[in-house]
Amino acid sequence: MRSERLPMTARLALIGLVAGVFSALFGVGGGIIVVPLLVVLAAFPAHAAAATSLGAILVTAAAGVLLYAVRGEVRPWYALLVGVPAVFGAVVGAHLQQRISGRELTLAFAGLLAVIGAWLIAG
Numbered sequence: 001m002r003s004e005r006l007p008m009t010a011r012l013a014l015i016g017l018v019a020g021v022f023s024a025l026f027g028v029g030g031g032i033i034v035v036p037l038l039v040v041l042a043a044f045p046a047h048a049a050a051a052t053s054l055g056a057i058l059v060t061a062a063a064g065v066l067l068y069a070v071r072g073e074v075r076p077w078y079a080l081l082v083g084v085p086a087v088f089g090a091v092v093g094a095h096l097q098q099r100i101s102g103r104e105l106t107l108a109f110a111g112l113l114a115v116i117g118a119w120l121i122a123g
Helices: 008-026 031-041 046-070 076-097 102-122
Strands: none
Touching: 008 031, 008 046, 031 046, 031 102, 046 076, 046 102
16 A cells, blocks of 8 residues: 555554564664654655654653563663763754755765664674
8 A cells, every 4th residue: 555545644653653663673763764754654854754753762762661671671871871972962963953954864864874784784
């Protein structure tokens, strides 16, 4: 079924379901899944897709960390060591994102995914 035939609410729910599965399965943070799907399936502009993804990740991460914490697999100190500097990085990233075009943002994101993919395959 073509995505244009699905109502927007169904497309967004499907994107959320896919993002949740892959986020919990691979720990990817959701954005790697959510941003491209919002652009392709929901026709979001790149800037709005990135911003919306961050909001969705908050919910997804909370659910994932709760389930993993129940199993004793969360290392809170390490999470803080990664998370606190990430807050500052997010502020810088949000400012940078607003200074580039949607096309440049899409190309940069695609390039990042290609580099990460190559690195994982080579590693």
